[in-house]
Amino acid sequence: MSNKLVVGIADMCVSKDPSAILITYSLGSCIGVSIYDPVVKVGGLLHLMLPESKIAPDKAEKNPCMFADTGVPLLFKEAYKYGADKKRIIIKIAGGAQVMDASGFFNIGKRNYMALRKIFWKNDVLINKEDIGGNVNRTMRLEIGTGRVCLKVSDRGEIEL
Amino acid sequence: MKDIRTIAKDIKELPPLPEVAQKVFSLLHDSKSNVQDLVKVIQLDQAMTANILKLCNSAYFGLTRKISSLQEALVLLGHKKLHEIIMTDNSSKYYKKAGLGYNLEKGEIWKHSVACALLSQILVRKTGLPEDPFLFNAALLHDIGKVILSTYVKTEYDQIIRLVKEQQYPFLQAEKEIIGIDHAELGARIAEEWNFPGALVEAIAQHHVPDTENYISCIVHLCNLMTIMMGIGTGYGLADYGKDAVMKKLGLKEKHLESCMVELWHELQKAEEMLKC
Numbered sequence: 001m002s003n004k005l006v007v008g009i010a011d012m013c014v015s016k017d018p019s020a021i022l023i024t025y026s027l028g029s030c031i032g033v034s035i036y037d038p039v040v041k042v043g044g045l046l047h048l049m050l051p052e053s054k055i056a057p058d059k060a061e062k063n064p065c066m067f068a069d070t071g072v073p074l075l076f077k078e079a080y081k082y083g084a085d086k087k088r089i090i091i092k093i094a095g096g097a098q099v100m101d102a103s104g105f106f107n108i109g110k111r112n113y114m115a116l117r118k119i120f121w122k123n124d125v126l127i128n129k130e131d132i133g134g135n136v137n138r139t140m141r142l143e144i145g146t147g148r149v150c151l152k153v154s155d156r157g158e159i160e161l
Numbered sequence: 162m163k164d165i166r167t168i169a170k171d172i173k174e175l176p177p178l179p180e181v182a183q184k185v186f187s188l189l190h191d192s193k194s195n196v197q198d199l200v201k202v203i204q205l206d207q208a209m210t211a212n213i214l215k216l217c218n219s220a221y222f223g224l225t226r227k228i229s230s231l232q233e234a235l236v237l238l239g240h241k242k243l244h245e246i247i248m249t250d251n252s253s254k255y256y257k258k259a260g261l262g263y264n265l266e267k268g269e270i271w272k273h274s275v276a277c278a279l280l281s282q283i284l285v286r287k288t289g290l291p292e293d294p295f296l297f298n299a300a301l302l303h304d305i306g307k308v309i310l311s312t313y314v315k316t317e318y319d320q321i322i323r324l325v326k327e328q329q330y331p332f333l334q335a336e337k338e339i340i341g342i343d344h345a346e347l348g349a350r351i352a353e354e355w356n357f358p359g360a361l362v363e364a365i366a367q368h369h370v371p372d373t374e375n376y377i378s379c380i381v382h383l384c385n386l387m388t389i390m391m392g393i394g395t396g397y398g399l400a401d402y403g404k405d406a407v408m409k410k411l412g413l414k415e416k417h418l419e420s421c422m423v424e425l426w427h428e429l430q431k432a433e434e435m436l437k438c
Contacts, residue, residue, distance in 0.1 A: 009392055010426055026392035028399060049391065049426065055416055056423045066423065099386060099403040100331060105415055106403035108390055135399035137392065154264065154397060155326045 002143075007032075007045050010066040014044035014078040018145035025139050027095035029109035031068070031116060031132075032140035034092045035075060036147040037084035043144045046075045050108065051115030068115040091120065092129040092149045092161050094140050109133065129161045165341050169350070171309045175255070178355045181209070182251045185244050186358060189294040196240045199247075200231045209250065216246045219434035245297050249275065249435055252301055255308050262314030263307060264396045268436075273394025274301050275435050276425060277384040283424045284380060288417050291376070299364035299377045300384050306348030306365070313340050325400045332400040333369045345369055369401060373410040382407055387422055 007013045007024040015022060022045040024032050036043040046065060053060035053067040064070035076086070093116060098109035113132050120127055131138070131151055139152040140161075149161040181202050188199060203210055210231060217234045218227055222242070228234050235243055256271040263270065281300035285292055307314075314321060317339045324335035337343040349366035357365075364377040368385055371378035382404060389398035408414075429436075 026395050028392040028395045029390040030392055050419050050422065055419045059423050059427065063426075066426065097399050098390070099399055099401050100329070101402050103405070105405055105408045105413075105418070106386060106390070108415070108419070111415075135401075137395040137397075137399065155322075 007047050009047055010049045010063055010071075012044060012046040012065045012071065012075055012078070014042070014075070014082060015144050016040065016042040016082045020144040021141055022144065023139065023141045027138045027140060028097055029095070029112060031093055031095040031109075031112045032138070033072060033075060033116070034094075034140065034142045034149050035079055035084070036090045036092075036142065036144075036149075037079065037088045038090065038147050039085070039088050040083040041144065041147070042079055042082040042084040043142050043147060044075050044079045045140065045142050046071050048072075048112065048116075051111045068112060068119060072116070072119050086125065089125065090128045090147065091125060093127055094131040094138050094149075094151050094161060096132040097134050097136050097138070100135055131159075131161055168309065168313070168340075168342060168347065172347075172351055172354050175309065175351065175354075179209075179251050181206070181247060183356065185247055186298075186356075186361075188240075189244065189298075190358060196235065196243075200235065203231055203247065212250050213243075213246055216250060216434055217243075219431075221428070221431045221435060223431070241294075245278070248298050248301060249278070252305075255305060262311035262316075262318065264318075265394060269394045269396075270304055270307055272436050273388055274304055275432065276388045276391075276393045276429060277301065277303065277381070279428050279432065280384040280387060280421060280425045281380055283421050283428065284384065284417075287421055287424065288411075288413060290380070290411060293377055293380075295358060295361050295364070296377055296380060299361050300381050302348070302352070302361070303365050303368045303381050303385060304344065304348065305351050306344035306346070309351070310336070310340065310342070310344045310347055322397070325397060330400070331369075331402060332397045335400075343369075371404060371407055373404075373406050379404075379407045379411060383411075383413075383418070387418055387425070391422055391425070 002021050003019045004021050005013050013022050024047040030049045033046040048068050048071045049066050051068050053070045060070045064074050096109040096113040099106050136154045141150045152158050184199050278301035281296050320339045321335045324330040333343045349362050352362040352365050367378040368381045371382040389395050
């Protein structure tokens with residue numbers, strides 16, 4: 001029996017239960033960040049909403065998962081508690097969509113993506129797989145037992161990342 | 162293409178908006194009309210009274226003591242909030258049915274509508290833009306056309322999506338091309354049928370393509386886009402154009418949108434009762 005754990009908007013979950021499936025629905029301009037250590041079989045999923053916490057530092061303190069710059073460090077720290085090792089962690093990201101002509105004001109998806117790249121680059125880790133952008137909506141799922149990450153994309157159906 | 166007359170018949174068959182909602186509109190129109198009249202109309206309906214009191218006592222309003230009468234609600238929350246609660250309670254039944262055709266789970270269009278209505282108030286409050294008595298209602302009811310169109314979209318779904326996927330049509334335009342009418346236009350016709358004030362009819366009609374001179378349309382346009390970007394009732398909603406001209410006209414920047422989205426997330430955590438109603 002699998003154990004489905006739903007990750008809400010601006011929420012995260014870390015698990016080492018091999019029967020756990022972490023799932024997050026309806027990623028629009030938000031980005032889902034999945035991390036997984038295949039040796040200790042620990043994984044986590046974060047659903048971040050906005051790039052930088054400086055827009056609302058008090059709110060970021062209450063819920064760090066809302067922003068890329070506060071959510072990602074927290075995700076990694078939680079996974080380390082369960083024995084994950086930075087060198088082994090596999091990172092997969094999906095989401096960051098936007099409206100059709102998001103040149104300026106409405107490009108939150110793109111800015112979320114740029115913020116993530118900057119954080120990973122500064123911390124010397126690589127994004128292993130990604131499915132970013134477009135004007136689609138995505139559901140993202142991480143299986144803790146296998147490390148498999150699957151997406152349901154509104155215009156492509158179910159795919160493995 | 163569908164026969165528009167069939168859809169027009171569907172509008173006539175939609176249960177009318179209750180008298181109390183009509184009363185709210187006349188109150189918003191005419192500051193001299195008496196809010197006590199409204200309370201009297203509601204009191205005749207026990208179920209509605211109970212529901213409204215439940216909403217008033219929900220975590221969202223954060224009242225320190227439990228209220229047990231509409232009079233108390235009026236005193237403690239003020240008539241603006243009471244109007245919003247009444248409209249929320251009266252609109253939910255329409256939205257409950259819609260969704261499937263738009264590739265959304267049951268209840269998602271309702272959640273999207275409540276989120277838009279809350280966001281309209283947050284946006285005005287946080288950016289110092291002028292308040293408008295019809296704004297909450299326009300944001301709450303902007304997708305009312307989907308209630309009827311959902312069935313037709315479901316039948317023609319593959320054709321509509323083909324236009325969106327293969328020819329990069331915005332969803333609204335694909336809807337219009339395949340069905341002959343889009344949900345914004347249809348929503349405006351419903352609003353007319355229900356004798357909504359002109360400003361509200363226009364805002365519903367224009368929520369995807371706002372006239373920058375129409376203030377309510379502009380705000381509803383932004384609230385719709387922001388909630389869709391946040392993943393609330395998204396479906397194919399990102400196949401749409403965001404209007405930069407609206408941002409410029411209202412003097413808003415990206416940071417305003419972002420901080421309003423943060424606030425909305427926090428308000429939604431407390432709005433469980435509203436989303437259930």
